[in-house]
Amino acid sequence: MPRPTPAEATGLGERFRRLLRDRRLPVTRQRLAIADLVFGADDHPSILDLQRRLRARGEAVGTATLYRTLDLLVENGFVREHDFGQGFKRYEPMPAAPAHEHFVCLRCGRVAEFANERLERMLRMTADEQHFHYQSHRIEVRGLCAECRGRDFGPLAAGGQSAS
Ligand SMILES: [Zn+2]
Numbered sequence: 001m002p003r004p005t006p007a008e009a010t011g012l013g014e015r016f017r018r019l020l021r022d023r024r025l026p027v028t029r030q031r032l033a034i035a036d037l038v039f040g041a042d043d044h045p046s047i048l049d050l051q052r053r054l055r056a057r058g059e060a061v062g063t064a065t066l067y068r069t070l071d072l073l074v075e076n077g078f079v080r081e082h083d084f085g086q087g088f089k090r091y092e093p094m095p096a097a098p099a100h101e102h103f104v105c106l107r108c109g110r111v112a113e114f115a116n117e118r119l120e121r122m123l124r125m126t127a128d129e130q131h132f133h134y135q136s137h138r139i140e141v142r143g144l145c146a147e148c149r150g151r152d153f154g155p156l157a158a159g160g161q162s163a164s
Protein backbone atom coordinates (compact mmCIF):
# COMPACT_ATOMS: atom_id res chain seq x y z
CA MET A 1 0.00 0.00 0.00
CA PRO A 2 1.11 3.59 -0.24
CA ARG A 3 4.12 3.90 1.98
CA PRO A 4 3.86 6.92 4.26
CA THR A 5 4.59 10.07 2.32
CA PRO A 6 7.62 12.01 3.57
CA ALA A 7 5.16 14.35 5.29
CA GLU A 8 3.43 11.48 7.05
CA ALA A 9 6.75 9.96 8.02
CA THR A 10 7.80 13.32 9.42
CA GLY A 11 4.49 13.56 11.28
CA LEU A 12 5.13 10.14 12.80
CA GLY A 13 8.65 11.21 13.71
CA GLU A 14 7.38 14.29 15.49
CA ARG A 15 4.71 12.33 17.36
CA PHE A 16 7.32 9.80 18.39
CA ARG A 17 9.59 12.51 19.82
CA ARG A 18 6.63 13.85 21.77
CA LEU A 19 5.86 10.38 23.11
CA LEU A 20 9.45 9.93 24.29
CA ARG A 21 9.36 13.29 26.04
CA ASP A 22 5.95 12.57 27.62
CA ARG A 23 7.28 9.26 28.93
CA ARG A 24 10.45 10.99 30.10
CA LEU A 25 12.48 8.66 27.93
CA PRO A 26 15.68 10.05 26.48
CA VAL A 27 15.32 11.13 22.85
CA THR A 28 18.40 9.31 21.65
CA ARG A 29 19.89 9.29 18.20
CA GLN A 30 19.46 5.49 18.09
CA ARG A 31 15.75 5.58 18.90
CA LEU A 32 15.15 8.25 16.28
CA ALA A 33 17.17 6.33 13.68
CA ILE A 34 15.09 3.18 14.30
CA ALA A 35 11.81 5.09 14.11
CA ASP A 36 12.91 6.91 10.97
CA LEU A 37 13.84 3.64 9.29
CA VAL A 38 10.55 1.88 10.10
CA PHE A 39 8.44 4.91 9.19
CA GLY A 40 10.02 5.02 5.75
CA ALA A 41 9.85 1.27 5.03
CA ASP A 42 7.32 -0.11 2.58
CA ASP A 43 8.46 -3.75 2.51
CA HIS A 44 7.49 -5.01 5.99
CA PRO A 45 11.08 -5.38 7.24
CA SER A 46 12.08 -7.90 9.91
CA ILE A 47 14.35 -7.19 12.87
CA LEU A 48 17.22 -8.59 10.84
CA ASP A 49 16.42 -6.29 7.89
CA LEU A 50 16.32 -3.33 10.24
CA GLN A 51 19.65 -4.27 11.81
CA ARG A 52 21.23 -4.54 8.37
CA ARG A 53 19.85 -1.17 7.29
CA LEU A 54 20.95 0.54 10.48
CA ARG A 55 24.43 -0.82 9.98
CA ALA A 56 24.40 0.33 6.36
CA ARG A 57 23.56 3.82 7.60
CA GLY A 58 26.45 3.66 10.01
CA GLU A 59 24.22 3.57 13.10
CA ALA A 60 25.43 1.39 15.97
CA VAL A 61 22.25 0.15 17.61
CA GLY A 62 22.17 -2.75 20.05
CA THR A 63 19.62 -5.51 19.64
CA ALA A 64 18.02 -4.75 23.01
CA THR A 65 17.52 -1.11 22.03
CA LEU A 66 16.04 -2.18 18.71
CA TYR A 67 13.55 -4.55 20.38
CA ARG A 68 12.61 -2.05 23.08
CA THR A 69 12.09 0.77 20.60
CA LEU A 70 10.00 -1.42 18.31
CA ASP A 71 7.86 -2.51 21.28
CA LEU A 72 7.32 1.12 22.16
CA LEU A 73 6.35 1.94 18.57
CA VAL A 74 3.94 -1.00 18.37
CA GLU A 75 2.34 -0.42 21.79
CA ASN A 76 1.65 3.19 20.93
CA GLY A 77 0.16 2.56 17.54
CA PHE A 78 2.98 3.97 15.41
CA VAL A 79 3.91 0.66 13.87
CA ARG A 80 2.04 -2.54 13.15
CA GLU A 81 3.61 -5.89 13.96
CA HIS A 82 2.95 -8.90 11.74
CA ASP A 83 3.58 -12.59 12.18
CA PHE A 84 3.31 -14.17 8.76
CA GLY A 85 4.29 -17.59 10.09
CA GLN A 86 7.86 -17.24 8.81
CA GLY A 87 9.44 -17.66 12.22
CA PHE A 88 10.07 -13.94 12.71
CA LYS A 89 8.05 -10.77 13.04
CA ARG A 90 7.77 -8.03 10.44
CA TYR A 91 6.91 -4.38 10.84
CA GLU A 92 5.14 -1.65 8.94
CA PRO A 93 4.36 1.98 9.70
CA MET A 94 0.79 2.78 10.69
CA PRO A 95 -0.30 5.22 7.96
CA ALA A 96 0.09 2.35 5.50
CA ALA A 97 -1.91 -0.03 7.63
CA PRO A 98 -5.65 0.54 7.18
CA ALA A 99 -7.64 -1.73 4.95
CA HIS A 100 -5.10 -3.85 3.20
CA GLU A 101 -4.31 -7.53 3.22
CA HIS A 102 -1.16 -9.46 2.45
CA PHE A 103 0.15 -11.95 -0.08
CA VAL A 104 3.00 -13.92 1.48
CA CYS A 105 5.34 -15.75 -0.89
CA LEU A 106 6.30 -19.13 0.56
CA ARG A 107 9.47 -19.31 -1.48
CA CYS A 108 11.20 -15.91 -1.26
CA GLY A 109 9.29 -14.58 1.75
CA ARG A 110 8.25 -11.40 0.00
CA VAL A 111 5.12 -9.72 1.34
CA ALA A 112 2.90 -7.81 -1.08
CA GLU A 113 -0.20 -5.86 -0.22
CA PHE A 114 -3.60 -5.75 -1.78
CA ALA A 115 -6.88 -4.07 -1.00
CA ASN A 116 -10.30 -5.24 -2.03
CA GLU A 117 -13.33 -3.31 -0.99
CA ARG A 118 -15.75 -6.09 -1.87
CA LEU A 119 -13.83 -8.48 0.33
CA GLU A 120 -13.99 -6.03 3.25
CA ARG A 121 -17.72 -5.60 2.79
CA MET A 122 -18.30 -9.32 2.46
CA LEU A 123 -16.50 -10.06 5.72
CA ARG A 124 -18.65 -7.54 7.57
CA MET A 125 -21.81 -8.92 6.02
CA THR A 126 -20.85 -12.48 6.86
CA ALA A 127 -20.17 -11.52 10.46
CA ASP A 128 -23.52 -9.75 10.56
CA GLU A 129 -25.33 -12.79 9.28
CA GLN A 130 -23.76 -14.88 12.03
CA HIS A 131 -24.68 -12.27 14.63
CA PHE A 132 -21.00 -11.78 15.20
CA HIS A 133 -19.88 -8.30 16.14
CA TYR A 134 -17.19 -7.41 13.63
CA GLN A 135 -14.17 -5.48 14.87
CA SER A 136 -11.21 -6.22 12.68
CA HIS A 137 -9.62 -8.92 10.57
CA ARG A 138 -6.37 -10.06 9.05
CA ILE A 139 -5.99 -12.00 5.84
CA GLU A 140 -2.83 -13.63 4.60
CA VAL A 141 -2.87 -15.31 1.25
CA ARG A 142 0.02 -17.75 0.96
CA GLY A 143 1.51 -18.99 -2.25
CA LEU A 144 4.10 -18.07 -4.85
CA CYS A 145 4.81 -14.58 -6.14
CA ALA A 146 4.94 -13.95 -9.88
CA GLU A 147 8.73 -14.05 -9.89
CA CYS A 148 8.98 -17.33 -7.98
CA ARG A 149 6.31 -18.91 -10.16
CA GLY A 150 8.63 -18.49 -13.09
CA ARG A 151 11.51 -20.27 -11.34
CA ASP A 152 12.34 -23.93 -10.82
CA PHE A 153 10.84 -25.63 -7.82
CA GLY A 154 12.96 -25.85 -4.73
CA PRO A 155 12.07 -26.48 -1.11
CA LEU A 156 9.51 -24.03 0.23
CA ALA A 157 10.55 -21.49 2.86
CA ALA A 158 9.70 -22.07 6.52
CA GLY A 159 6.01 -21.65 7.09
CA GLY A 160 5.06 -23.47 3.92
CA GLN A 161 4.06 -26.66 5.63
CA SER A 162 2.10 -24.95 8.42
CA ALA A 163 -0.14 -23.20 5.91
CA SER A 164 -2.80 -25.87 5.65
ZN1 LIG B 1 8.53 -15.18 -4.24
Ligand SMILES: [Zn+2]
Pocket residue numbers: 001044092096097100101102113
Ligand atom coordinates in the same frame (compact mmCIF):
# COMPACT_ATOMS: atom_id res chain seq x y z
ZN1 LIG C 1 1.08 -4.28 4.93
